[in-house]
Amino acid sequence: MAPAGRPGAKKGILERLESGEVVIGDGSFLITLEKRGYVKAGLWTPEAVIEHPDAVRQLHMEFLRAGSNVMQTFTFSASEDNMESKWEDVNAAACDLAREVAGKGDALVAGGICQTSIYKYHKDETRIKKLFRQQLEVFAWKNVDFLIAEYFEHVEEAVWAVEVLKESDRPVAVTMCIGPEGDMHDITPGECAVRLVKAGASIVGVNCRFGPETSLKTMELMKEGLERAGLKAHLMVQPLGFHTPDCGKEGFVDLPEYPFGLESRVATRWDIQKYAREAYNLGVRYIGGCCGFEPYHIRAIAEELAPERGFLPPASEKHGSWGSGLDMHTKPWIRARARREYWENLLPASGRPFCPSLSKPDI
Numbered sequence: 001m002a003p004a005g006r007p008g009a010k011k012g013i014l015e016r017l018e019s020g021e022v023v024i025g026d027g028s029f030l031i032t033l034e035k036r037g038y039v040k041a042g043l044w045t046p047e048a049v050i051e052h053p054d055a056v057r058q059l060h061m062e063f064l065r066a067g068s069n070v071m072q073t074f075t076f077s078a079s080e081d082n083m084e085s086k087w088e089d090v091n092a093a094a095c096d097l098a099r100e101v102a103g104k105g106d107a108l109v110a111g112g113i114c115q116t117s118i119y120k121y122h123k124d125e126t127r128i129k130k131l132f133r134q135q136l137e138v139f140a141w142k143n144v145d146f147l148i149a150e151y152f153e154h155v156e157e158a159v160w161a162v163e164v165l166k167e168s169d170r171p172v173a174v175t176m177c178i179g180p181e182g183d184m185h186d187i188t189p190g191e192c193a194v195r196l197v198k199a200g201a202s203i204v205g206v207n208c209r210f211g212p213e214t215s216l217k218t219m220e221l222m223k224e225g226l227e228r229a230g231l232k233a234h235l236m237v238q239p240l241g242f243h244t245p246d247c248g249k250e251g252f253v254d255l256p257e258y259p260f261g262l263e264s265r266v267a268t269r270w271d272i273q274k275y276a277r278e279a280y281n282l283g284v285r286y287i288g289g290c291c292g293f294e295p296y297h298i299r300a301i302a303e304e305l306a307p308e309r310g311f312l313p314p315a316s317e318k319h320g321s322w323g324s325g326l327d328m329h330t331k332p333w334i335r336a337r338a339r340r341e342y343w344e345n346l347l348p349a350s351g352r353p354f355c356p357s358l359s360k361p362d363i
Contacts, residue, residue, distance in 0.1 A: 013108055013146045014171050014202060016069070017234040017285050022305050025070050025238050025288020026063040027298050031259065033059065041259055045082055046074045049093040056094075060101035062295040067302025067313030068288070071098040072110045072148060073139070079131040081117050091135055095142035110173070111139030113161060114151040125160055132164040139168070146171040150207050150238075153177055153184045153250075155192040159199045166200040173203035173236055173286070179210045180217050181249045189218045190225015197226065197233045205236035208290040209251025212267065212275035215239035219284060235284040239275070241267050241292030246358040252291075254361040264350050266292060270343045272300035280305060 016023050029046070033039040038048040038055045049056050060071050073094040080087045098109045113135050116128050132149075139147060147165045149172070152158035158174055165172045174196050182188045187195075189206075196204045204226075206218050219237050226233060242265040244252045252258050257265065267275075272289075279287045287305075289297055295315065302313040303321060320326070326338035336342070350357075 010106060010108065012171070013070075013110075013173075014234075017203070020285065022280065022309050023069045023286045024067050024298060024301050024305075025236075025286060026060075026068045026072055027289040027293030027295065028241060028291050029056075029059060029074050030076060031262075031291040032294065034259070043077075043082075045077050046090060046094060047083075047086065049074050049090055049097055050086075053093065053097060056097050057101060059295075060097060061104070062315075063298055064101055064105045064107055065313060065315040066295040066298040067315070068298055069107050070110050070288070071102040071107050072112050073098045073144065075112050075135065076114050076151070077117075078135065079113065079116060080134055081131055087134070088138060091138040092142060095139065095144060098144075099142070108145040110146050110148045111135070111142070111144035112148045112150055113165070114149070115153060115157055115161075119154060119157045123156075128157065129160055129164050132161050133167070136164060136168060139170075144170065146173065148172075149174040149201075151175070151177045151209075155183050155187050155195050156185070158192070159195055162196055162199040162201045171202050172200060173205075173234075174201040175205045175207035175236055175238060177207060177209040177251065178218060179214050179247075179249060179251060180221060184249075188225065189221035190228065193222035193225045193233070194229045194231060197231045201233065203234040203236045203286060205238070205284070205286070207236075207238035208240060209253070210239055210247065211242055211244040211252075211265075212239045212271065214244065214247075216275070216278055216282060219279070219282060223283060234286060235282070236286035236288075237279055237284050238288040238290045238293075241272070241289055241294060241297050243267060243271075246361070248361040248363060250363065254363045255359050256362060257359060262292065264352065264355070267297065268343075268346075268348060269296055269300040270346070272297045273304040274344075276301040276304040280308065 030044050034041050038052045075094045078090045102109045147170050149161035193204050206215050248254050299315045306312050322340040323338050329335050
């Protein structure tokens with residue numbers, strides 16, 4: 001299958017999903033740009049869109065070439081409570097960068113908001129909705145294609161976000177950063193999904209905090225909850241690019257390796273192909289990644305689902321399917337690795353003989 005050039009005229013997010021099309025999201029921005037020297041850990045705010053726009057533009061481009069259909073604005077934690085007077089300029093610049101890159105391919109622009117820093121301490125619905133509404137006004141001004149409310153620990157705040165975003169005429173997606181145990185108030189994933197759809201979300205799911213396997217378990221519970229309630233919505237999953245079977249209810253942030261020692265947990269491209277297939281088989285059609293999810297991980301999704309999509313991404317021009325490029329190697333034992341069975345069955349070593357395979361969460 002040859003890599004695609006530029007597909008035809010762009011369709012909206014709901015038009016794509018309702019036709020059964022696979023939508024591939026983007027991946028890691030905060031952790032990736034922190035590693036590259038453009039984001040400060042701890043604050044995790046996106047000033048880079050103004051201070052280092054070329055770095056953000058480059059990462060958007062890498063995801064686009066890898067197969068992403070969505071350029072999500074780099075506006076995580078870009079609300080007034082986190083950024084004070086800089087919030088408006090940051091949101092506007094992030095929209096411009098996402099739109100610029102989206103215009104180079106068959107990608108849509110999604111304006112993104114996330115949970116606030118004040119909900120845990122002051123459950124002031126009016127104040128919190130004002131913060132969401134401020135960002136929404138910028139997204140409307142910049143004419144984004146749809147909206148994503150992501151990374152919510154509490155379904156109550158996520159519902160507030162959906163209610164605000166529904167004030168626009170754009171489709172709304174919402175993802176929670178929860179695992180199979182549910183949100184921080186012990187509301188089950190199924191019930192969370194029901195509340196979010198009733199609030200007006202057309203697309204629901206999970207993002208961040210947990211690895212692919214755990215996130216798919218949570219998605220299954222969300223899907224079951226919607227089916228029991230007789231509700232329909234498109235499903236969306238954007239997990240970590242790390243393996244986290246040992247984390248607790250709050251996810252990878254409680255692991256002792258977070259955030260600077262996670263490299264030994266990085267998923268391989270083959271892990272991600274498996275994840276993409278399992279997500280698709282579950283009925284999820286918006287499939288992407290979050291922290292730790294690099295462009296080659298997104299390419300793995302695009303390659304695994306190329307038969308369903310009908311084309312490969314541009315980045316596959318330099319990547320042989322299942323290691324097929326190795327059949328040109330001069331060493332026979334490396335040529336023997338140019339096959340799917342080898343990589344599917346590989347048990348990769350960490351190279352750290354004195355390190356455990358699992359950790360104990362700090363909480």
